[in-house]
Amino acid sequence: MSVKFAVLGHGVVGSGVVELFYKNKKSIEKRAGTEMDIKYILDLRDFPDSPYKDKFTKDFNDILNDDEVTSVAECMGGVEPAFTFVKSCLEKGKSVSTSNKELVAEKGDILLQTAKEHNCNFFFEASVGGAIPIIRPLHRCLAANDITKVAGILNGTTNFILTKMYNENMPFADALSLAQELGYAEKDPTADIEGHDACRKICIISSLVFGKHVYPKSVYTKGISQVELCDVAAADVLGYAIKLVAMVTKLSDGKILPCVMPTLVSYDNIMSGVNDVFNAVLVYGDGVDQTMFYGRGAGKLPTASAVLGDVIETAKSHGTVVSQTWEASSDDSFVEGIDSYKSRWYFRVPADSKLDGVEVYNHDDGLSYITVNEMTFAEAKAKAAALGALAYMPVME
């Protein structure tokens, strides 16, 4: 048997999939236990200089209607036409591996169900944490656990900016410009710096772990644009690094509480040492206690590594459904609102604020930086208003 697959999209990720596949074809085939080859590459552009130019097509139907193609790697991005293409492939029994987090966050439930109905697989390892193996470990290796919390640094751009602010005392705006120069941030960086990208990824993780589709609109999301150098410096003195943390917690009533917020992470927590464009996901369960997965969250070959890992799995598991499904959700009543989110908190307040029972760092800039014991988000918000706080963020030990 030989497995033929198609690559949809020849942008950064798609071209990486083609490159990495041909570089390691021999060892990939050994691990897959079968010969493998790319039969089509779908892209509307021309690539006359590509060594694989004979494989290019502009017509998706060439792929859809070729029964020899049993596996498809979707690397186009965006919800449409990716959704239509992927769904059509699954309905024909072709397994699909995707790096497209928007697609999974918005349509994962439908696509998993479609795959199941047509005895094939929908894999999305590359959609969260780039190169980091996290999806398969979460639902396979940790399957014996009651998972109580997942917390991650899921966006490389914001982590790069925060690392520059921390290591080089570089103001937010300058760090953002540098990230744009280096190609880590887009021209319109909103999706990264306002936390929307991290939000999509914690939605995918939440859906997978807790079995019900969680939509981005149900998740409280705050980005890093209001984090200032004085916060980063004060957090350091107090023993913390500021990270954009995407988190989901299982509550005692069975509901879940996902959120995305800049967070003070203790130096005793291994996640505080995750720097630059690297991502990490920390998983808490009753068996494992805690386990962390770390690596490059984006980039051509890292993301291609994850997509190809999935493609190899489609070859090995052809004819059986091994991907996890989760339920569609008609409402978000199982998602708890942010107001009841419990945490310790950090406040930046005027130095003359009346404070008691808190850890205080008074700085000569006329401000105080304090951490306080556990309270809800609603209580912290009220306290921030009462204190005239200029900023407040949760604290994670």
Add this chain to the structure above:
Amino acid sequence: MSVKFAVLGHGVVGSGVVELFYKNKKSIEKRAGTEMDIKYILDLRDFPDSPYKDKFTKDFNDILNDDEVTSVAECMGGVEPAFTFVKSCLEKGKSVSTSNKELVAEKGDILLQTAKEHNCNFFFEASVGGAIPIIRPLHRCLAANDITKVAGILNGTTNFILTKMYNENMPFADALSLAQELGYAEKDPTADIEGHDACRKICIISSLVFGKHVYPKSVYTKGISQVELCDVAAADVLGYAIKLVAMVTKLSDGKILPCVMPTLVSYDNIMSGVNDVFNAVLVYGDGVDQTMFYGRGAGKLPTASAVLGDVIETAKSHGTVVSQTWEASSDDSFVEGIDSYKSRWYFRVPADSKLDGVEVYNHDDGLSYITVNEMTFAEAKAKAAALGALAYMPVME
């Protein structure tokens, strides 16, 4: 269909498997897609107060000859009788999941081959890194990569001791006594502190990644008993933490070089922040660049989590062979000797040593602590002799 499995051994790990399984039975069955139950627990001792006392047997043949048992969790430890029991089970087509690193390091090739011949699986996620998902990610998720290096902190006892030396300036002997008091080290701690345990684990990883069985006797292994507080303090000044690192590197001629040595790990390397009894494995590949897996390397429930993850996988993959096999090796000619191991190095030398072109930290204890540029192990050994060095260790950035 309902899957019945047996647990061999009711010690720390075996009893953890039973406990965690019944705690999370409902969600485990959901993830496995089938009903599951433990039919037998094998132990020579009596457990009259166990809620599962009806499941105990002292006769292995009860399990071997019961065709209803399709999956077995081996948690006895040691090579015999574990090897005989596991091999008999596989020959009857019963899949086996084990936490037994000695067994895998000594007999992995034979057992994987036996499983393949009898259309069942031999899984060993728990044998390396305890709770940490590492085996399955290595051979499934990272299957598209040319893996060039794996470096890990694979022994919790030594990492606990080194952390105490670092954080609390506690001498080696005191830290070892404390580890014994806390149950982290055995009465005879040789296997841990001299690196033999870490050696077994890097053998398993090397065999899996490079496809040929690597025996512990082929691997240069040095433990931490000669690391002194002055080394730990000097390394800190130079920007490093001392860790017992088990490593395997792929060389340009296709050979591999596995070794275990106390190593100075740069503070810029995420692995330097892995403390206490935690383990971590850092994997380098041409696709992923680098990715790290972190968690508890031992303990009742963490190890049980990994064993049960495998047992669930045996249920899901019943009738297909998904476990990786590797070749038996009649000699170790594909394993390069330690003499050609290349690294930067650290030396502890008398302060009057003649030094040039090196990073030096002169301490008022009359000694100098230096790091030097890349050279081979053989060269470093000769240099150490020439300098009258009191200690030398590799340096990892």
